[in-house]
Amino acid sequence: MELFPVPDVPEIREGDDLAALVSERVDLRPDDVVCVASTVVSKAEGRFADLDDFPAGPRARELAARLAELTGDEKDPRFAQAVLEESVDLVMSEPFLLTETRFGHVGVNAGIDRSNVPDHDLLLLPKRPSESAERIRAGVDADRVVVTDTCGRPFRHGQRGVAIGWAGLSASRD
Structure with a gap:
C-alpha cells in the first residue's frame, strides 16, 4: 500500500x-x-454552526453542569444541546458525552469540531x-x-x- x-x-x-x-x-x-x-x-x-443556534434545554443544562462538576471546567450548555441535537442516542454521559449519530457512528460529542472553524463556533x-x-x-x-x-x-x-x-x-x- x-x-x-x-x-x-x-x-x-x-x-x-x-x-x-x-x-x-x-x-x-x-x-x-x-x-x-x-x-x-x-x-x-x-x-458550520454557532452556539447561539442551540438554545440549551433542561437536559443540556443538566449535562453541562454535571460534566463541569466532574472535570472542574465550565461547560457551555449550548454545546451540550448541539451534541444532543446531532445525536440519536446518548450512549454515555460521564465523564464525556459519547453519542451515536444519525448515520450510526459512535463517538464523543457527536463528532462536533470546535477547533477548525475561524468564523464560527462549531463544525458539524x-x-x-x-x-x-x-x-x-x-x-x-x-x-x-x-x-x-x-x-x-x-x-x-x-x-x-x-x-x-x-x-x-x-x-x-x-
Whole structure:
C-alpha cells in the first residue's frame, strides 16, 4: 500500500468542489482509494454552526453542569444541546458525552469540531457522509472514496481515523 497526500490544499470553503480539488492535484488511477477528512467535507457542505443556534434545554443544562462538576471546567450548555441535537442516542454521559449519530457512528460529542472553524463556533459532521463520498467519487478517477473522522479512543490515549462514509466499497461496522 502507498499513501499520497493531496498537496497544496487551500482553506476549504462552503461550495468548494472536492472532487475537482483532488483531481487537479493528484494523478488518480481507478484502483485508488481516496480518503477525505470529514472536516473538509463538512466545510465544503457548509455544516458550520454557532452556539447561539442551540438554545440549551433542561437536559443540556443538566449535562453541562454535571460534566463541569466532574472535570472542574465550565461547560457551555449550548454545546451540550448541539451534541444532543446531532445525536440519536446518548450512549454515555460521564465523564464525556459519547453519542451515536444519525448515520450510526459512535463517538464523543457527536463528532462536533470546535477547533477548525475561524468564523464560527462549531463544525458539524456531514449529514450523510456516504452520499458525500458518492458525490466525490462521481467526480474523480478512482473507484472508491472514504470519508474519515478522527476519533479518540475512550479510556485510552491517542486518536484513530475511522470511516464514517464510503462509496464503491463495502465496509464492516465496528
